[in-house]
Amino acid sequence: MAKRKSFDEKSKGMHKSRKLIIDTVFGREDNTQRVFGYEKEADKKREIGEVWTDSDGKTWRQEEGFKASVNKMDDVREYLKKLTTCHSEDCKTDTYAHADKKMIARTGYCVVCMRKLEQKLIEDGTWPFYEDYKITLNKLSFVREDKQRMEEALAGVKDHFETVTEDGRLEKWEWQVDIEKVKQDLKNDINGAYDAIEALLERKVALEEKLKELNHSELIK
Numbered sequence: 001m002a003k004r005k006s007f008d009e010k011s012k013g014m015h016k017s018r019k020l021i022i023d024t025v026f027g028r029e030d031n032t033q034r035v036f037g038y039e040k041e042a043d044k045k046r047e048i049g050e051v052w053t054d055s056d057g058k059t060w061r062q063e064e065g066f067k068a069s070v071n072k073m074d075d076v077r078e079y080l081k082k083l084t085t086c087h088s089e090d091c092k093t094d095t096y097a098h099a100d101k102k103m104i105a106r107t108g109y110c111v112v113c114m115r116k117l118e119q120k121l122i123e124d125g126t127w128p129f130y131e132d133y134k135i136t137l138n139k140l141s142f143v144r145e146d147k148q149r150m151e152e153a154l155a156g157v158k159d160h161f162e163t164v165t166e167d168g169r170l171e172k173w174e175w176q177v178d179i180e181k182v183k184q185d186l187k188n189d190i191n192g193a194y195d196a197i198e199a200l201l202e203r204k205v206a207l208e209e210k211l212k213e214l215n216h217s218e219l220i221k
């Protein structure tokens with residue numbers, strides 16, 4: 001293959017004034033300086049997908065046959081693309097249906113790949129443990145939310161409420177309940193939630209061990 005003519009060679013027969021303009025634009029001071037900044041950048045062989053920053057601080061990514069400017073929005077776009085793309089390496093789904101999009105947002109896989117994945121888990125005996133694991137995680141987050149709600153209620157329990165009416169008067173409402181009894185009930189429920197969380201965490205750890213043993217640590221959240 002013929003070597004591409006360098007800019008120097010090409011500019012040899014160039015008209016003086018045009019050469020001067022080019023030299024000025026590219027910051028070349030004299031004819032002995034053989035390498036232009038932009039040539040140095042362009043001549044460097046880059047792998048496709050390689051990202052680098054040039055002397056001006058601009059970031060580029062090598063695409064097939066051309067280089068593309070990379071900015072922060074590209075990073076965000078790339079991240080969002082990952083979030084909305086099926087994680088499966090051998091995914092053959094070209095366009096995502098609504099159900100695929102929902103499934104990817106929830107599990108990282110499109111409907112077809114998720115079904116395949118589940119089928120594999122059924123075949124190798126992992127499925128019952130995986131299902132138990134998912135249920136345990138759901139219960140755990142439910143109990144945690146419940147506990148937090150009760151703790152907030154306990155902190156806010158009062159035997160009266162004050163509200164400001166439309167015409168600016170302060171109205172006081174008395175709540176005719178045994179406030180100490182309400183507090184004690186809440187405390188008991190919170191303690192119960194603690195116990196449940198502890199038991200669920202133990203179950204979670206045991207199931208994670210089992211999933212590792214079955215060579216499915218990728219299922220652990």
Ligand SMILES: [Zn+2]
Binds near residue numbers: 093110112114
């Ligand atoms: Zn897929």
